[in-house]
Amino acid sequence: SQQGEEDPQALSIQEGENATMNCSYKTSINNLQWYRQNSGRGLVHLILIRSNEREKHSGRLRVTLDTSKKSSSLLITASRAADTASYFCATDGNSGYALNFGKGTSLLVTP
Amino acid sequence: DAGVIQSPRHEVTEMGQEVTLRCKPISGHDYLFWYRQTMMRGLELLIYFNNNVPIDDSGMPEDRFSAKMPNASFSTLKIQPSEPRDSAVYFCASRSGTGLREQYFGPGTRLTVT
Numbered sequence: 134s135q136q137g138e139e140d141p142q143a144l145s146i147q148e149g150e151n152a153t154m155n156c157s158y159k160t161s162i163n164n165l166q167w168y169r170q171n172s173g174r175g176l177v178h179l180i181l182i183r184s185n186e187r188e189k190h191s192g193r194l195r196v197t198l199d200t201s202k203k204s205s206s207l208l209i210t211a212s213r214a215a216d217t218a219s220y221f222c223a224t225d226g227n228s229g230y231a232l233n234f235g236k237g238t239s240l241l242v243t244p
Numbered sequence: 245d246a247g248v249i250q251s252p253r254h255e256v257t258e259m260g261q262e263v264t265l266r267c268k269p270i271s272g273h274d275y276l277f278w279y280r281q282t283m284m285r286g287l288e289l290l291i292y293f294n295n296n297v298p299i300d301d302s303g304m305p306e307d308r309f310s311a312k313m314p315n316a317s318f319s320t321l322k323i324q325p326s327e328p329r330d331s332a333v334y335f336c337a338s339r340s341g342t343g344l345r346e347q348y349f350g351p352g353t354r355l356t357v358t
Contacts, residue, residue, distance in 0.1 A: 164345060166345070166346060168349075174351060174352075175248070175335055175337075175349030175350050175351050175352050176287075176335070176337075176347075176349040177349070178346035178347065178348070181344060181345060181346060221287065225345065230275055230292065230294070230299075230339075230345075231277065231289055231292050231300060232277075232289065232347060233289070234279075234286060234287040235286065236286035236287075237286065237287075
C-alpha cells in the first residue's frame with residue numbers, strides 16, 4: 134500500500150528556529166494531510182493540501198506539495214516548546230477516505 | 245461535541261484472553277476508522293466503516309481480529325485470543341462524509357498483552 138515517509142525521523146531545534154519536515158509518497162493522491170501527535174495522545178489534524186495546490190499556509194505552518202516528485206514539506210516557523218510532538222503526513226490514495234500514514238518526524242523544541 | 249471517545253484508555257491482559265476496545269465517533273460523522281500504532285510499524289489502518297458498513301478490512305492482521313459497528317454511535321474492535329504481539333496503541337477516528345477530509349482521532353487505547 135502507498136505510504137508517506139517522513140524525513141528526518143527526528144529533529145531537535147531551539148525555540149525561535151524554523152523546523153522543516155519532508156514527506157515522500159509512492160502513488161497518485163487526491164490530497165495530502167499533516168497531523169501532529171503529542172506524547173500519549175491521539176493525532177490532531179493540522180492542514181490539508183489538495184493535489185492541484187502547490188502551497189498552503191495556516192498560521193505558522195507552511196505546506197508545499199510537489200506532485201511531480203511525490204513529495205511534500207511542512208515548515209513550522211518561529212518554533213515554540215509547545216510544538217514538541219511527532220508530525221505525520223498522510224495520503225488518501227484512490228479511496229479518498231482511508232489514509233496511509235508515514236512513521237512520523239519527532240520534533241523536539243528546546244527553550 | 246466531546247470528540248471521539250475510546251474506552252478503556254489502558255488495558256492489560258494475559259495472552260489468550262479476549263479483549264474488546266470501544267469507540268464512540270463524533271455525532272454525524274459517516275466514516276469510522278480503526279488504527280493500530282507501534283514503534284516498529286507506525287500507524288496502520290485496520291478497518292474502516294461507512295454508514296456502519298465495513299468497507300475495507302484488508303488491514304486486519306488475522307482472523308483473531310474482528311470489528312463491528314452496530315449503530316452510528318458505537319463500534320468495537322475485538323481480539324480473541326490476544327497475543328503479546330498485539331500490544332500496541334489502538335486508535336479510533338471518524339470523519340464527515342462531506343466537506344474537509346480531516347479525520348478526528350480519539351485518545352487511543354494502550355493495550356498490553358503479557
